[in-house]
Amino acid sequence: MAIEIFRERCIGAGNCVAVSPKYFDLDDDGLVILKQDVIDEGDLDEVERAAAMCPALAIELQS
Numbered sequence: 001m002a003i004e005i006f007r008e009r010c011i012g013a014g015n016c017v018a019v020s021p022k023y024f025d026l027d028d029d030g031l032v033i034l035k036q037d038v039i040d041e042g043d044l045d046e047v048e049r050a051a052a053m054c055p056a057l058a059i060e061l062q063s
Helices: 015-019 044-052
Strands: 002-005 024-026 032-034 059-062
Touching: 002 032, 015 024, 015 044, 044 059
Parallel strands: none
Antiparallel strands: 002 059, 024 032
């Protein structure tokens, strides 16, 4: 499973970083950046939770 982000949708809420800092961070403009695009074994629940908590739907998971 892989992660895709849509920076144009991001509003900088930071929920993704709070839930899953291994995969997400915010840049100097406060927009999401992806630190790792392939989900490691055992991290899927965490990344799914981060995507679900995004108020702007800026994170999608691709199988």
